[in-house]
Amino acid sequence: MRMELVTIRELKSHVGKTVRIGCWLYNKRSSGKIQFLQLRDGTGFVQGVVVKSEVPEDVWEAASRLTQESSLYVTGTVREDARSQSGFELNVTAADIIQIAVDYPITPKEHGVDFLMDHRHLWLRSPRQRAVMVVRAQIIRAVQQFFDDNGFYLVDPPILTPSSCEGTTNLFHTKYFDEDAYLTQSGQLYMEAAAMALGKVYSFGPTFRAEKSKTRRHLIEFWMIEPEMAFVDHEQSLAVQEKFVSHVVQSVLTHCRRELETLGRDVSKLENVLAPFPRITYDDAIALLKERGHAIEWGEDFGAPHETEIAQQFDKPVFITHYPTAIKAFYMKPHPDRPEVVLCADLIAPEGYGEIIGGSERIDDPELMADRFREHELGDEAYKWYLDLRRYGTVPHSGFGLGLERTVAWICGLDHVRETIPFPRLLYRLYP
Numbered sequence: 372m373r374m375e376l377v378t379i380r381e382l383k384s385h386v387g388k389t390v391r392i393g394c395w396l397y398n399k400r401s402s403g404k405i406q407f408l409q410l411r412d413g414t415g416f417v418q419g420v421v422v423k424s425e426v427p428e429d430v431w432e433a434a435s436r437l438t439q440e441s442s443l444y445v446t447g448t449v450r451e452d453a454r455s456q457s458g459f460e461l462n463v464t465a466a467d468i469i470q471i472a473v474d475y476p477i478t479p480k481e482h483g484v485d486f487l488m489d490h491r492h493l494w495l496r497s498p499r500q501r502a503v504m505v506v507r508a509q510i511i512r513a514v515q516q517f518f519d520d521n522g523f524y525l526v527d528p529p530i531l532t533p534s535s536c537e538g539t540t541n542l543f544h545t546k547y548f549d550e551d552a553y554l555t556q557s558g559q560l561y562m563e564a565a566a567m568a569l570g571k572v573y574s575f576g577p578t579f580r581a582e583k584s585k586t587r588r589h590l591i592e593f594w595m596i597e598p599e600m601a602f603v604d605h606e607q608s609l610a611v612q613e614k615f616v617s618h619v620v621q622s623v624l625t626h627c628r629r630e631l632e633t634l635g636r637d638v639s640k641l642e643n644v645l646a647p648f649p650r651i652t653y654d655d656a657i658a659l660l661k662e663r664g665h666a667i668e669w670g671e672d673f674g675a676p677h678e679t680e681i682a683q684q685f686d687k688p689v690f691i692t693h694y695p696t697a698i699k700a701f702y703m704k705p706h707p708d709r710p711e712v713v714l715c716a717d718l719i720a721p722e723g724y725g726e727i728i729g730g731s732e733r734i735d736d737p738e739l740m741a742d743r744f745r746e747h748e749l750g751d752e753a754y755k756w757y758l759d760l761r762r763y764g765t766v767p768h769s770g771f772g773l774g775l776e777r778t779v780a781w782i783c784g785l786d787h788v789r790e791t792i793p794f795p796r797l798l799y800r801l802y803p
Contacts, residue, residue, distance in 0.1 A: 563757070595775065
């Protein structure tokens, strides 16, 4: 009877026992009469030790034939090994080859970024890229846990929309039979409608921006987490945001220490990410930037150098609040005592990773929202349903959006967002 497969992640429960795993050869080395096989199965990496004097000749020959990324079944005895990254080792007793891989293109030598991106489907197998994907999965798990535990309902907004949330200049246009349609850049407007039905809601899905940007922070297709909350004001929303981000970061620290080590991440900087977070107003941020030699005037938006400068003054993520009304979206509620600024905040990650959250209290006054529609020349027909939310039972409400890939980049300490998603869509890159 064939032995049941276990995973590398499960080896700690089988110390001293003989197990069988399905795996790929990541690398190998030999000292003549011993072969050391670096094996991976998706759940982790483990070293398999083949001793010539302890195995049949056909097992030794099979191990000798293995090439990088060859696939096989390995049978062996699990033993603890403190020197191993996994903490365990396999004394191999059998090796059944599935396929010998020939001329695997990604070798241990250095490769350029374009080459690696052309082979992204294979690059994902490397320890570093696997670690990023494991952290990403844990972040997603923590996001869902936070909202599920705090009374939010998951709602899925449409990807195809008849209009834009913030203007159509950066949207992908398509035809919806005989109508114009766009790939969504945000589910926010629809989530506001859902909040009026369910109270507290969040969406988690893909969004698209047709921006011709090549910065290390931008993707064409990315994933957004967008909560909306009825009867919640700006200050209450900030409290939710900082608790949310703290939960996500601490969850990764708890469950992904080994992956963070693989990435060389300084975890001490993440351990400090606990609510509450510091806050600075847009006014004070402008003054700070001028003091530090930046040529910027009140009313201008912040770019990456400005956000980095501000973030360097703090050891946690920092909220920049109360931006000028003129540079923010039409739906943001003006400050009751200063209509030239809105009740909003951007959350800036430390270490130069920039904005990871944008949020605000939303306009709930029907007349003011109608005025905003006229000012921004938004079509009444396309947005009639959105105005209905203010006409029928309007309430104070707030929401925010967190970009998953920027958050992954920050927590993992990556230089570029292209490594944060399995198959990135970048300017001039749609393959693979």
